[in-house]
């Protein structure tokens with residue numbers, strides 16, 4: 001059997017008064033149809049990175065809603081995870097193709113995991129490329145299989161994509177964070193768009209008394225009478241930690257006592273993390289204003305919570321990004337964000353809320369300084385960011401999207417009509433909600449934000465076709 005990750009019990013009712021009530025009510029209603037359904041989520045690591053973050057919170061709530069949900073992780077050695085990181089990088093556009101030996105290593109480990117996946121389920125979600133090879137190496141049996149892609153695969157390396165594409169053919173559905181991430185010649189008929197979400201009740205995001213947050217940070221050496229900016233993310237080149245250090249050095253010319261904290265987790269499935277960690281540590285070595293922390297030295301959820309709460313600005317200078325949960329995490333705590341204009345980040349900071357989007361080191365440094373110098377503007381941006389997170393990026397909304405997909409896959413019908421969803425990000429936009437609109441070929445489309453509307457207007461046929469396609473069920477044109 002694959003290894004089961006133990007998760008504690010949770011209650012959906014605990015989200016009353018935090019997440020929007022209509023979403024919670026819908027969730028309970030949809031779950032009634034799926035009571036007793038067996039759901040399996042499979043990924044590569046029980047800690048480190050956004051996927052484990054999501055599963056730790058969502059699996060217990062599915063159980064609370066009456067489904068039987070499990071979270072399991074695949075087995076793999078260092079060689080396998082070096083290959084899967086190369087696949088991950090290739091899907092995000094890196095130039096290195098896979099060698100024949102690397103392809104064999106991926107398929108060998110996938111075969112072993114396919115044999116270990118013994119129990120029967122109604123729905124199996126395989127997250128990201130690491131477990132994606134399993135289905136092509138075993139029977140589907142009674143389950144509906146869903147590939148959940150969390151990364152930006154809009155412009156993949158052709159060789160890496162051709163390899164993974166073959167593994168994906170047998171899936172019943174795929175889920176992406178944004179419509180623009182769907183790679184060319186996608187082989188799965190049914191495609192849904194669901195941005196991820198944060199859990200407002202997890203230790204990382206729950207309210208934390210100011211005195212506790214202060215004590216936690218002071219205990220690890222942060223001086224709270226000096227200004228602090230931080231980036232919390234895996235040590236990964238796409239998150240550009242060296243660019244953050246360069247931006248910090250520029251910003252410090254204006255604000256000499258500025259401190260930077262780089263908080264990075266090491267994940268089981270990310271051996272490249274150590275190489276990047278060493279580069280970051282070397283770059284930070286001679287600079288007492290830079291603090292580098294990892295989960296391996298005890299900087300866990302509460303510390304991350306405190307950093308995101310007590311930093312004057314949170315940075316997420318990603319060059320490529322699937323979603324970047326850390327952006328919503330910081331905004332939820334009303335901390336302004338300076339972030340790379342990449343992947344799912346602009347969706348979270350749509351219409352100018354939350355902070356400032358940047359494309360290079362210089363603009364990053366300038367934005368940090370500007371927010372540090374204009375606290376009123378920073379506060380207003382962060383508050384608007386929190387409102388957007390509450391409306392769109394809290395866990396119950398994501399669970400609702402997932403239940404809808406499961407219902408459709410089991411009954412062959414849509415639950416939320418496509419016309420009630422933003423065609424760009426896939427989020428529901430209630431009929432009675434004031435929302436930006438656009439007309440195309442006689443139909444009116446509604447959006448969660450002006451950002452999504454602008455995306456739509458860049459290429460209406462692309463998005464409108466998607467709506468029609470999902471309306472028609474599993475047919476693809």
Ligand code: UDP
Nearest residue numbers: 049050053232233234263264265324325326
């Ligand atoms: N994270 C953490 N400790 C760290 C670095 C990251 O707990 O030292 C968490 C972070 O708070 C977030 C997740 O890991 O919940 C990263 O998710 P994100 O979507 O931002 O990026 P990913 O790692 O999935 O690319």
